[in-house]
Structure formats: C-alpha cells, structure tokens
Amino acid sequence: MKVLSHKDSAYARFVKKLDRRAVPGAAGKQVEEIVAGIIADVQKRGNAAVFEYTQRFDGLKLTAKSMFVSEAEIEEAYASVDEDVKKAVAMSKRNIHAFAKRSMRKDWKAKNKEGVEVGERFTPYDRVGVYVPGGKAPLVSSALMTAAFGQAAGVPEILAATPAGADGKINPALLYALVESGATEIIKVGGAQGIAAMALGTKSVRPVEKIFGPGNTFVVEAKRQLVGAVSIDLLPGPSEVLIVADKSANARFIAADMLAQAEHAGDSVVGFATNSKALLTRVQKEIEKQAPKLSREKYIREVLKKGTFCLLTKTLEEAVEICNAFAPEHLSLVVEDEEKWLDEIRTAGAIYLGPLAAVAVGDFVAGPSHTLPTGGSGKSFSGLRADQFQRRASIVRMDQAALKKSLAAVETFARVEGLDAHGKSVSIRVKK
Numbered sequence: 001m002k003v004l005s006h007k008d009s010a011y012a013r014f015v016k017k018l019d020r021r022a023v024p025g026a027a028g029k030q031v032e033e034i035v036a037g038i039i040a041d042v043q044k045r046g047n048a049a050v051f052e053y054t055q056r057f058d059g060l061k062l063t064a065k066s067m068f069v070s071e072a073e074i075e076e077a078y079a080s081v082d083e084d085v086k087k088a089v090a091m092s093k094r095n096i097h098a099f100a101k102r103s104m105r106k107d108w109k110a111k112n113k114e115g116v117e118v119g120e121r122f123t124p125y126d127r128v129g130v131y132v133p134g135g136k137a138p139l140v141s142s143a144l145m146t147a148a149f150g151q152a153a154g155v156p157e158i159l160a161a162t163p164a165g166a167d168g169k170i171n172p173a174l175l176y177a178l179v180e181s182g183a184t185e186i187i188k189v190g191g192a193q194g195i196a197a198m199a200l201g202t203k204s205v206r207p208v209e210k211i212f213g214p215g216n217t218f219v220v221e222a223k224r225q226l227v228g229a230v231s232i233d234l235l236p237g238p239s240e241v242l243i244v245a246d247k248s249a250n251a252r253f254i255a256a257d258m259l260a261q262a263e264h265a266g267d268s269v270v271g272f273a274t275n276s277k278a279l280l281t282r283v284q285k286e287i288e289k290q291a292p293k294l295s296r297e298k299y300i301r302e303v304l305k306k307g308t309f310c311l312l313t314k315t316l317e318e319a320v321e322i323c324n325a326f327a328p329e330h331l332s333l334v335v336e337d338e339e340k341w342l343d344e345i346r347t348a349g350a351i352y353l354g355p356l357a358a359v360a361v362g363d364f365v366a367g368p369s370h371t372l373p374t375g376g377s378g379k380s381f382s383g384l385r386a387d388q389f390q391r392r393a394s395i396v397r398m399d400q401a402a403l404k405k406s407l408a409a410v411e412t413f414a415r416v417e418g419l420d421a422h423g424k425s426v427s428i429r430v431k432k
C-alpha cells in the first residue's frame with residue numbers, strides 16, 4: 001500500500017501521474033494485435049473461428065446448436081435457484097427499472113423562431129448484445145446492470161454472451177438473472193470472439209446493433225475495434241474506487257469499502273485521499289484488522305500491494321482536485337459539507353455521498369448501473385444507462401409561413417456553399 005504525505009518528496013510526482021487518460025492501445029500492442037486477429041478470423045470463418053477460440057481459451061467444444069443456452073437449461077436454472085436469490089434479483093430489477101424510467105429520453109417537439117416544427121423521437125434499438133464476464137466470479141449482478149436497462153427501454157431482442165466453463169455450464173443464478181433481465185438468446189462464447197460474433201454475426205448468430213457491458217482487456221479492446229460495425233456503451237475496465245474524506249469520516253467504514261473494492265480482482269484500484277492525518281492512520285490500522293477475516297484475502301493482498309494508494313493532502317480542495325484529475329469509477333465522498341464539495345466534483349462515474357452510502361449497495365441493488373467508466377475514461381464517458389438503448393431521430397415539419405420565413409437564409413447558405421439546387425428546392429415550394 002502506497003502511503004504518501006504532501007510533505008514527502010515523491011508526492012508531487014505521484015499525484016501528477018494520477019491525472020490519467022485512457023488512451024487506445026493502452027492494453028498494449030500485443031493485446032491489440034491478438035484481438036485484431038480474432039476479429040478478422042471471425043469475420044472470415046464465422047462459427048468455425050468462434051468454436052476454435054472457445055476451445056482454445058475456455059476448453060469448451062461447441063456446435064452451432066450447443067453454443068446457445070437451451071430451454072431445458074433455463075428451466076433447470078429456474079428450478080435450482082433458491083428463493084433468496086430470486087428475491088434479490090427482483091429487488092435489483094425493480095430499482096433498475098425505476099431508475100431507467102427517469103433517465104430515459106422522451107419525445108418532444110417545439111417551434112423554432114420561423115415557425116418550423118422541430119423535435120426528437122426516441123425508439124428502442126431492435127437488437128442489442130450484452131457481454132457478461134465469466135471467469136473469476138459469476139457476475140449475477142452484471143447481468144442486471146446491463147440487460148435490465150435494455151429491457152426497461154423496451155429492446156425486444158437482447159443477445160447475451162458469456163463464457164461457460166470447460167463443462168459448458170453457466171452458473172444457474174447468472175442464467176436466471178439474464179432471463180429475468182430480458183435476455184432473449186444466450187451464447188456460451190466469451191472474449192473477443194464473443195464480441196466479434198455479436199457485432200459481425202455468423203451463420204448461427206444474427207448480428208446486433210449495439211454492444212454493452214464490461215469484460216477483461218480482450219473484451220474491451222474488441223469492443224473498441226468494432227466501433228463502426230456497432231456502437232457501444234463505453235469501455236469499462238478493471239474496477240476502482242477513490243475515497244475522499246475529512247476528519248468527520250468513520251475509519252472502519254472507509255477500510256471496509258477499500259477492502260470490498262480490492263476483492264473484485266487482482267487488477268482493482270483503490271485510492272484514499274484525506275486532509276486528516278489521524279483518519280489516515282486509523283484507516284491503515286483498520287485495514288490490517290479487517291483484511292485477515294475475508295475469504296478473498298489473496299486478491300485483497302495483491303491489490304493492497306500494487307493497486308492501492310493513500311494520500312495525505314494539504315487541504316480538502318487538493319483531494320478534490322486529485323479526484324477530478326483521476327476521474328474515478330466510484331467516488332465515495334465523506335465530508336462535513338457534502339453539498340459544497342459535491343458541486344466541485346466533475347469527472348467521477350458514480351458519486352456515493354456520506355458515511356452510510358456503501359458502494360456495495362450500488363454494485364448490486366440501488367438502481368444506477370454499476371457498469372461505469374474506469375481508467376480515467378470518466379473524463380469522456382459516462383456510465384451505462386437506459387437512454388443508450390434508445391435510438392434518436394430528429395423531426396422537422398413546416399407550413400407555408402415557416403417555409404417563407406426560412407427562404408432568405410437558405411438561399412444565402414445555398415449561394416455561399418455553391419449548392420443552387422438546395423436553394424431551388426425551397427423557393428419552388430414558396431407560394432408567391
């Protein structure tokens with residue numbers, strides 16, 4: 001765990017490095033090339049390529065039939081998932097839908113100064129893809145945090161892709177959550193080949209229009225490379241939290257949040273910035289006290305060693321500046337004057353306010369999606385939300401009076417751009 005005070009000589013340099021930019025290719029030339037190769041191969045050979053990579057990376061042999069989760073598998077999942085899980089999924093889904101309803105764009109129309117009616121119309125995509133990471137943990141909540149937003153937006157076809165283990169089985173709770181969140185088809189394909197199959201289509205997989213969801217570096221790089229063939233939500237990478245706190249904060253809660261973040265995976269990032277020396281000392285002690293009791297201590301130790309920093313800043317202002325430069329996926333803001341400091345926060349993906357706002361509640365059930373911008377991309381992306389499942393079209397309608405009032409300016413534009421047919425197409429309609 002890196003601990004630095006503003007008085008240390010290494011502090012300024014370290015803080016400067018926290019001003020991040022998520023640049024393409026940051027995953028490394030090698031990942032970029034591997035993914036480009038997989039995409040090209042899926043484009044050329046379709047199913048055959050998808051099956052080959054699935055065998056190579058996940059040890060699973062698939063066919064055109066077995067790549068899709070069957071009705072029987074879904075029935076089995078519904079029968080085996082216990083009531084507590086069903087209840088928790090229902091609660092999360094209810095809150096997601098309520099949140100989604102408010103953030104969805106609504107049609108509107110108005111008249112411009114000349115009397116032309118202008119407006120916007122929003123309709124759900126017809127067919128989207130969601131990626132749910134497999135691998136290290138069955139991310140039941142990630143199914144909800146992507147697909148259920150599409151479901152709320154009214155997307156009729158949601159194709160989900162998730163890697164199955166070598167035994168071809170998908171965790172029943174994950175399957176249950178996916179179906180409850182509106183997934184209409186599920187393929188047992190992960191990685192870059194899963195993203196490529198959804199974006200480009202194969203003989204068995206009909207292509208989607210937009211792809212959502214988190215994944216490892218191969219998945220995220222594949223999404224980045226396939227922009228154009230599809231659009232995407234954002235490029236979410238390894239999870240992170242930054243806690244900004246003053247002396248009013250509770251050290252036990254902060255330590256618990258830092259450990260919760262650290263247990264996600266070995267590549268998680270955990271930051272803590274405070275202007276209170278006493279708090280910093282107490283948090284360090286608390287971490288050592290709480291960590292040994294946790295089941296994922298292995299990941300936690302790894303993250304504490306290489307992905308954790310604690311900064312003693314000179315002022316709270318400085319901590320907030322660090323936050324804006326860092327653009328954390330999650331910010332936990334625990335300060336006396338919440339409203340004042342909230343106004344200063346600009347780049348965080350999700351802001352948790354006050355000592356009781358545990359990030360884990362947002363991870364699972366609060367309502368906003370936990371699929372959020374990481375690696376500094378909060379400067380240019382926002383978290384996944386329902387309106388990203390809506391297509392937008394602008395609408396223009398006019399009558400004779402509005403047409404007449406627009407004519408002079410149109411003719412001027414037409415003249416300077418050398419597009420006389422444009423001018424003509426308007427003047428021809430205007431009644432003299």
Ligand SMILES: NC(=O)c1ccc[n+]([C@@H]2O[C@H](COP(=O)([O-])OP(=O)(O)OC[C@H]3O[C@@H](n4cnc5c(N)ncnc54)[C@H](O)[C@@H]3O)[C@@H](O)[C@H]2O)c1
Pocket residue numbers: 034057058132133134135136137139142163189190191192193214215216217218219236237238239264265267370371372374
């Ligand atoms: N930001 C968020 O909201 C959020 C949420 C959940 C998970 N995540 C992130 O998702 C990631 C999950 O990663 P994961 O690996 O467990 O699951 P994953 O499903 O993302 O990746 C597994 C796939 O990676 C591919 N792969 C593995 N090794 C490869 C190689 N050498 N070459 C090419 N492809 C290869 C395989 O196809 C495999 O199916 C973590 O980094 C986690 O932090 C982020």
Ligand SMILES: [Zn+2]
Pocket residue numbers: 239260261264359360363
């Ligand atoms: Zn978390």
